[in-house]
Amino acid sequence: MTHKTPPRKLYWMIAVLLLLFVCFLTAMVQCLKLPPNGEAVTVISADASPHAHTPEEPTPEPSLSPVQTPSPTPFPTAEPKELLVSSIPDDPYPELYGDNPNQEFDVSEEYTIYLTFDDGPSGSTPALLDVLREECVPATFFILEDKYPEILRQAYKDGHTLGVHSDSHTYQYVYWNMESFLADFSRSYHNIWSATGYRPRIFRFPGGSVNSYNRHLIWDLVTEMEGRGFVYHDWNVTSEDASSAKTYEEQLEALLKYSEKKTRIIALMHDTDKNPWIADLVREYIHIMKDRGYRFEALSSRVEPIHFTMPTP
Numbered sequence: 001m002t003h004k005t006p007p008r009k010l011y012w013m014i015a016v017l018l019l020l021f022v023c024f025l026t027a028m029v030q031c032l033k034l035p036p037n038g039e040a041v042t043v044i045s046a047d048a049s050p051h052a053h054t055p056e057e058p059t060p061e062p063s064l065s066p067v068q069t070p071s072p073t074p075f076p077t078a079e080p081k082e083l084l085v086s087s088i089p090d091d092p093y094p095e096l097y098g099d100n101p102n103q104e105f106d107v108s109e110e111y112t113i114y115l116t117f118d119d120g121p122s123g124s125t126p127a128l129l130d131v132l133r134e135e136c137v138p139a140t141f142f143i144l145e146d147k148y149p150e151i152l153r154q155a156y157k158d159g160h161t162l163g164v165h166s167d168s169h170t171y172q173y174v175y176w177n178m179e180s181f182l183a184d185f186s187r188s189y190h191n192i193w194s195a196t197g198y199r200p201r202i203f204r205f206p207g208g209s210v211n212s213y214n215r216h217l218i219w220d221l222v223t224e225m226e227g228r229g230f231v232y233h234d235w236n237v238t239s240e241d242a243s244s245a246k247t248y249e250e251q252l253e254a255l256l257k258y259s260e261k262k263t264r265i266i267a268l269m270h271d272t273d274k275n276p277w278i279a280d281l282v283r284e285y286i287h288i289m290k291d292r293g294y295r296f297e298a299l300s301s302r303v304e305p306i307h308f309t310m311p312t313p
């Protein structure tokens with residue numbers, strides 16, 4: 001009896017069937033791993049780029065991602081502001097708006113002094129805050145430095161007004177054109193906002209509103225910033241600590257000289273490290289002026305400002 005050998009073709013068919021069976025089993029195992037709703041879990045890594053997905057893949061929902069990218073908004077409590085006036089096309093600073101677009105001011109009482117301190121905070125500021133607290137005197141700080149956010153927060157907690165001054169304080173840059181002014185202003189504004197959560201409403205031009213660096217631009221700047229609802233404050237009394245008065249005695253003398261016969265005073269001083277005695281100076285000035293019947297208030301966007309005389313446009 002001869003044993004008939006199966007044809008080679010049959011072996012190939014069995015092999016192919018086995019292979020198909022293994023593939024089928026593998027597919028079944030994969031199906032059993034899916035979640036109950038049958039959707040595949042998409043995991044997005046933090047640095048996943050759009051190119052990681054083929055065009056056929058649906059865009060994954062952010063809620064499916066185990067890694068949520070932090071919101072890029074670094075500032076608290078953005079209050080939407082109605083756009084007022086901007087001369088800048090496609091305004092790059094839509095958040096830069098104050099709250100006094102109609103420039104309406106409260107009537108000030110006479111014999112009122114608004115102490116203002118520019119270019120701080122500094123190492124001199126904590127002692128100054130102590131004196132203001134002891135004397136129950138609110139004041140106004142036009143901010144330059146972003147090195148001392150804790151001091152800035154303390155000044156705000158103490159009830160003082162914070163205003164924008166500058167970020168660079170470089171006159172040639174600040175007054176180069178409208179864009180450079182707004183860029184510098186925006187950085188200072190955001191420094192205050194991010195340190196305190198407070199959005200400033202008032203500002204002081206570096207060098208005052210009228211100076212030799214901005215004559216080509218000042219009308220446009222005023223129109224732009226008042227259109228945005230900000231109020232700027234110059235001064236009518238100064239300690240001359242940024243110019244001729246270098247000592248405690250000279251600065252007190254200047255303050256008292258300019259204060260003569262004025263019933264409404266916005267006094268300029270600088271709380272920088274160049275003025276280590278500013279706390280004592282302010283205490284003495286407060287005592288003298290209280291004896292003369294003056295009261296002290298902080299500036300705001302509702303306080304009628306003192307402005308320098310503008311040049312002819």
Ligand SMILES: [Zn+2]
Nearest residue numbers: 118119206207
């Ligand atoms: Zn300044």
